[in-house]
Amino acid sequence: MPEHNLEALFTPAAVAVIGASATPGKVGHSVVANLVEAGYQGEIFPVNPKGGEVLGLPVVQDIASLPSPLDLAVVCIPPRGVTDAVRQLAQLPVRAVIVITAGFKETGREGYYLEQELTSIAREKNIALLGPNCLGLNNTACGLNATFAAGQPRQGNIAFFSQSGALCTAILDWALGENIGFSSFISLGNKAVLDESDMLEHMRDDAQTNVILGYMESVDDGVRFMRVAREVTREKPVIVIKSGTTAAGAKAASSHTGAMAGSEQAYAAAFAQSGIMRARDVATLFNLAQAFSMQPLPEGPNLCIVTNSGGPGIMAADACERSNLLISPLSAATVERLGTFLPPFASFYNPVDIIGDADAERYRKTLEAVAQDELVHAVLVLLTPTASAQIEETARAVADVAATSDKPVFACFMGQERVGPGRELLLKAGVPCYGFPEPAIHSIETMYRHAMWKARPKALEMSIIRDATRAAEVVDKARRRGCVEIVEFQAQELLKAYGLPLPETELARTSEEAVAIAERIGYPVVVKIASPQISHKSDVGGVRVGLGDAGAVRGAFMDVTSRAQRLRKDAFISGCLVQAMAPKGAKEVIVGFKRDPQFGPLVMFGLGGVYVEVLKDIAFRLAPLSKTDAHDMIREIRSYPLLRGVRGEAPVDFGAIEDILLTMSQLAVDIPDIFEAEFNPILVDNNGATVADVRVTLCTN
Numbered sequence: 001m002p003e004h005n006l007e008a009l010f011t012p013a014a015v016a017v018i019g020a021s022a023t024p025g026k027v028g029h030s031v032v033a034n035l036v037e038a039g040y041q042g043e044i045f046p047v048n049p050k051g052g053e054v055l056g057l058p059v060v061q062d063i064a065s066l067p068s069p070l071d072l073a074v075v076c077i078p079p080r081g082v083t084d085a086v087r088q089l090a091q092l093p094v095r096a097v098i099v100i101t102a103g104f105k106e107t108g109r110e111g112y113y114l115e116q117e118l119t120s121i122a123r124e125k126n127i128a129l130l131g132p133n134c135l136g137l138n139n140t141a142c143g144l145n146a147t148f149a150a151g152q153p154r155q156g157n158i159a160f161f162s163q164s165g166a167l168c169t170a171i172l173d174w175a176l177g178e179n180i181g182f183s184s185f186i187s188l189g190n191k192a193v194l195d196e197s198d199m200l201e202h203m204r205d206d207a208q209t210n211v212i213l214g215y216m217e218s219v220d221d222g223v224r225f226m227r228v229a230r231e232v233t234r235e236k237p238v239i240v241i242k243s244g245t246t247a248a249g250a251k252a253a254s255s256h257t258g259a260m261a262g263s264e265q266a267y268a269a270a271f272a273q274s275g276i277m278r279a280r281d282v283a284t285l286f287n288l289a290q291a292f293s294m295q296p297l298p299e300g301p302n303l304c305i306v307t308n309s310g311g312p313g314i315m316a317a318d319a320c321e322r323s324n325l326l327i328s329p330l331s332a333a334t335v336e337r338l339g340t341f342l343p344p345f346a347s348f349y350n351p352v353d354i355i356g357d358a359d360a361e362r363y364r365k366t367l368e369a370v371a372q373d374e375l376v377h378a379v380l381v382l383l384t385p386t387a388s389a390q391i392e393e394t395a396r397a398v399a400d401v402a403a404t405s406d407k408p409v410f411a412c413f414m415g416q417e418r419v420g421p422g423r424e425l426l427l428k429a430g431v432p433c434y435g436f437p438e439p440a441i442h443s444i445e446t447m448y449r450h451a452m453w454k455a456r457p458k459a460l461e462m463s464i465i466r467d468a469t470r471a472a473e474v475v476d477k478a479r480r481r482g483c484v485e486i487v488e489f490q491a492q493e494l495l496k497a498y499g500l501p502l503p504e505t506e507l508a509r510t511s512e513e514a515v516a517i518a519e520r521i522g523y524p525v526v527v528k529i530a531s532p533q534i535s536h537k538s539d540v541g542g543v544r545v546g547l548g549d550a551g552a553v554r555g556a557f558m559d560v561t562s563r564a565q566r567l568r569k570d571a572f573i574s575g576c577l578v579q580a581m582a583p584k585g586a587k588e589v590i591v592g593f594k595r596d597p598q599f600g601p602l603v604m605f606g607l608g609g610v611y612v613e614v615l616k617d618i619a620f621r622l623a624p625l626s627k628t629d630a631h632d633m634i635r636e637i638r639s640y641p642l643l644r645g646v647r648g649e650a651p652v653d654f655g656a657i658e659d660i661l662l663t664m665s666q667l668a669v670d671i672p673d674i675f676e677a678e679f680n681p682i683l684v685d686n687n688g689a690t691v692a693d694v695r696v697t698l699c700t701n
Contacts, residue, residue, distance in 0.1 A: 005128035006194075006202045008095035010139045010184065012071030013042050015146060016094075018063065018085050019077035020046030020054045027076040027100060029054065030148035031136065038138075038145035038152055043067075063088040070094045074136065074146050079103030082132065083117050090125040097122065098146055099132035104190055106133055119192045127193070134189025135165035140182055141208045147187070156181020157208060158289050161199040162215040163188050171215075171282060179427065180286060183208040195220060197228045204232040211292045213285055214240045222266075222599030226274045226622070233275030237292045237450050241279050242267050265604075265620040266596040273622060273629065275453045277446055284442070287434065291443040294430040295408035297451040300377035302328035303444060304370045305351035307382035308358040308389065312414060313351035316380060316437035323445040325378075327351065334373040341365050356386040360393035367401040371409070378444050381411045382437065385418040395422035399429035408447065412440045459626030464498065464666040471497035475673050478698065486696040489530040489577050494696065498663050501656070501690045503582065503683075509575040511557040515550045517578040524548045526579040527556040528693075529564045533571035535695050540567045546581065553578070582692065587643060587652055588681035589689075591660050593623065593668045595675050595699070601668030605633045605661060607642070608681035615639065625665035630658040643684075656689035657682070675699040 015035060021028035028046075032054050035044050046054040051061045060066055063085060066073075070092050075085055079101050086097055104115035115132065122129035130137060136147030140155040149169050153176065162168045165187045172185065183206060186199055196216060203212045212232070219225045232238055244263075271278050279285040303325045307313035320327050327350050330338075338348045341362070347353035352370060354362050363381070370376055381398050383389060391413070402409035411426050411433040413419035426433040434440040474494040478486045486494065489507050496502065504521050507530055508514035518525045529542030537543050541563050544556035557576050564573055588608035593601045601623035606612050619636040621629045634640065634657055645651040660682060667677065677696045682689050 005095040005126065006198065008071040009098075009128045009130060009137065009194075010144070010202065010206075011142050012096065012144065014045065014067065014071055015040070015042060015144070016045040016047055016060070016063075016066050016070055016073040016089075018047045018073055018075045018089075020048050020059065022052060022054045027148045031074050031076060031100070031146060032057065034145040034147055034149070034152070038140075039143040040145070041143060042071075063092070066092060068092040072096045072098070072146070074098045074100060076100040076148070079111070079114060079132075083114065083121065086118060086121050086127070086129075090121060090127060093125065094127060096128040096130070098130045098134065098136055099189075099192075100134060100136055100148065101131075102133040104132045104192070106190060115190060115192050122193045129193040130186070131189040132192060133165070135168045135187030137187070138182070138185040140184065147185075151176050153185055154179065154181040156183060157210040157293050158182050158213060159184045159186075159199075159203045159206065159209040159211070160213040160215075161186040161188055161196060161203075163191070163196075163217045164215055165189060167215055174282070175286070178286070179424075180290070183210075191220065197221065197225050200225075200228050200232045200238065204235055210236065211289050212236055212238045213289055214238070216240055216242050217244045219267075219270075219598050222270060222596070222622075226270055226599070229270075229274035229276055233450075234454060237277065237288075238275070239277045239279055239285060239288050239292070240271070241282065241285055242271075263596070263598075265618075266599045266602050266622065269602060269620045269622045270599055273459075275450070277450060284439070287432070287439050287443050288446055290427070290432045291408075291410070291447055292450075294432050295402075295410065295447070296406065297454075298378040298408050298444065298448050299451065301326045301448055302375055302377045303380060303441075304328070304330065304373070304376045304378070305380050305382065306363070306366050306370060307351055307353055307384075308356055308363075308386060309382065309384040310347075310353055312382045312384055312412070312437055313353055316382060316412070316441060317351055319438045319441035323441055324448060325441065325445050328375050330370065331373050331375050334369050334375075337369045338366065356384075357388040359388065360390040360397045363394045364397035364401065367398065367409070371401055371405045371407055376407065378408045378448075379405075379410070380437075380440055380444065381409065383411070383413045383419065383422070385413075385415045389418075391419055391422040392425060395425040395429075395433075399426060399431055402429070402431045408444070410434070410440050410444060412437050456628075459628050461624045461626055462662045462666075464663050466499060466663075466666065466670070467497040468670055471667070471671060475671060475698065479673075483532060484698050484700060485532070485535055486698070487530075487532055487535050488528070488694050489574065490532065491694045491696050494667075495691060495694060498667055500660065500663055500679075501688060503580040503690045503692055505577050505579040507575055508557065508578050511554045514557045514576055514578050515553050518547070518550070518553045521578065521580050524581045525553065526577075526581055526692075527553060527560060528577045528579065529560050530574040530577050531564060531568070531571045532574070534564060534568055537693075540564045579692070582683035582690065583685050583687070585649075586683040586685040589643070589657060589684055590678065590680040591657075591664050591682060592678035592680065593664055593676060595668070595672075596622075601665070603633075603661065603665055603668065605657075606637055607639050612680065623665040623668045625662055627658065627662070630661040630665075633661060634658065650686040652684045653686055653688050657684055660689060660691065673699055 019028040046059045105112040138145045168187045203209045423433045506517045527544045590608035593603045596602045606618040617637045619633040643652045679691045
């Protein structure tokens with residue numbers, strides 16, 4: 001596999017630049033210049049038919065004259081010559097290639113086929129190919145700057161990969177201004193061979209990398225990405241910006257699940273299930289990067305805030321209240337210790353307000369006291385530039401305490417001009433410093449969530465006992481009938497094959513049959529229209545509930561069938577389903593899934609019936625679900641307290657709902673021919689759950 005040659009890509013012994021130029025401003029010149037200026041210690045071979053020299057390096061006139069074998073070649077010639085150049089490089093052979101050249105699949109049909117040819121060559125010859133249409137790669141540990149970007153990033157412990165070369169240049173320039181260092185900086189481009197999963201695997205094993213950042217627009221193999229990400233995030237934090245997640249242009253869906261399960265939900269579920277942390281903007285991305293790269297993870301949620309001003313302390317406390325962190329009380333011993341040196345009108349409790357005339361020594365003593373408190377898991381230091389504030393001295397005091405503490409310490413120096421030198425001191429000392437309390441709290445909370453993720457036992461996938469052959473027959477029969485949708489009265493056998501709890505249900509073709517069935521089931525009953533063409537029964541008034549006697553059943557049958565025939569002249573009416581009523585007080589929930597093109601089945605859960613459309617209070621996870629996934633989905637929706645029971649109500653049977661979620665997940669994995677499915681409503685009380693209605697849509701290709 002090409003990933004076996006990633007070592008040659010990141011730490012090559014020699015680099016050839018195909019299309020090197022002596023003319024400043026050309027890409028081929030910039031790449032050679034960056035390699036030289038970065039202090040790359042390996043051999044550099046500029047390649048150009050014209051010969052001569054580039055920056056004092058002798059030019060090799062053709063690829064065949066390069067030393068063999070070769071670790072890395074950087075290709076920056078016009079697109080029509082790229083595939084021939086890579087073929088020639090493969091003959092050396094070459095282990096890794098960076099194709100900076102644009103003009104491939106991003107340009108249309110011709111470029112697409114050109115890229116396919118390039119991919120075939122690389123895969124056949126086991127070449128680790130980065131790009132095409134990329135900025136290049138920078139590995140600061142060995143001085144490898146094989147990019148045409150302006151500026152040399154400083155060395156650090158943060159790795160960054162991006163699908164956008166333009167964003168790479170902007171972030172690189174911003175990082176230079178903020179004095180942020182990188183271990184490696186990778187532009188993926190079109191991802192013809194190497195993608196984000198390959199980068200995650202490399203960065204996991206890279207001793208120079210402590211934190212992994214990424215900008216993503218799409219994932220081609222979502223299943224592999226999640227598998228790799230789950231492994232990597234157990235060892236190193238992965239923080240990603242994901243763009244392009246709107247549902248515009250998505251395939252039209254006929255169910256509630258299909259309408260609500262878009263690309264955004266799939267990526268959010270993928271990140272949640274694989275431990276990836278998501279940043280919504282570049283500033284947050286690097287706020288988090290600094291926090292993770294500089295400080296240890298908190299061992300718990302308890303945060304102590306130390307401030308010289310009440311207002312910012314309250315702002316921080318408010319932000320903490322909106323997070324998973326806790327403003328914990330300090331121990332009695334710490335409060336007593338603070339009382340020995342703080343002014344009597346200071347606040348000895350959390351937040352600790354050491355008031356506006358606090359000098360650096362007061363900060364130092366306070367921080368030493370709270371950092372040693374066993375009830376405290378992290379410390380946030382707030383400073384406003386009062387007239388008495390000793391900004392640089394306080395920064396040094398904070399840095400000293402942080403250096404000797406095994407707990408994470410963060411700072412928030414509010415202001416700009418006066419506090420600037422203090423912020424610089426803190427960042428150089430490895431203490432994250434923010435301009436406002438809210439991003440500081442967000443960073444601490446994110447670190448705490450990552451600590452919980454690392455401590456969480458690995459999820460165990462569940463296997464449901466089912467009759468797969470029986471289920472496949474139901475789908476095959478529908479295919480043979482030319483159906484794209486399997487509606488309730490046809491889908492009963494599918495549910496029975498998976499052992500799902502169903503209310504007693506029979507198909508009646510006449511009103512008298514309906515009465516006879518109702519007598520057998522026992523009143524009250526539900527009557528529903530049965531038609532292969534009618535999936536949304538309520539749209540045609542096709543459901544009657546609470547029917548308590550023969551006359552009500554007979555009248556409902558006649559009314560439902562005649563209304564359906566009048567409103568849907570295209571529909572074949574098979575009759576009506578007669579179904580047992582749910583127990584009084586049962587609540588309605590919905591479970592469904594839609595097949596995502598990148599990640600596979602996306603399972604959803606929420607309140608059922610009409611509430612799903614109105615509230616859109618939905619939780620999503622990708623199949624296959626673990627027991628933990630099913631547990632978390634139920635408790636993630638805002639309406640969870642209604643299921644838990646209010647005003648003396650008994651809680652619903654959560655175990656029964658979890659079983660149905662796990663069964664839906666198994667169904668989605670087992671039968672790839674199903675595009676989407678929905679159980680709505682599922683009627684649940686404290687004694688169990690039943691699937692009262694079902695719809696299944698088959699794939700059309």
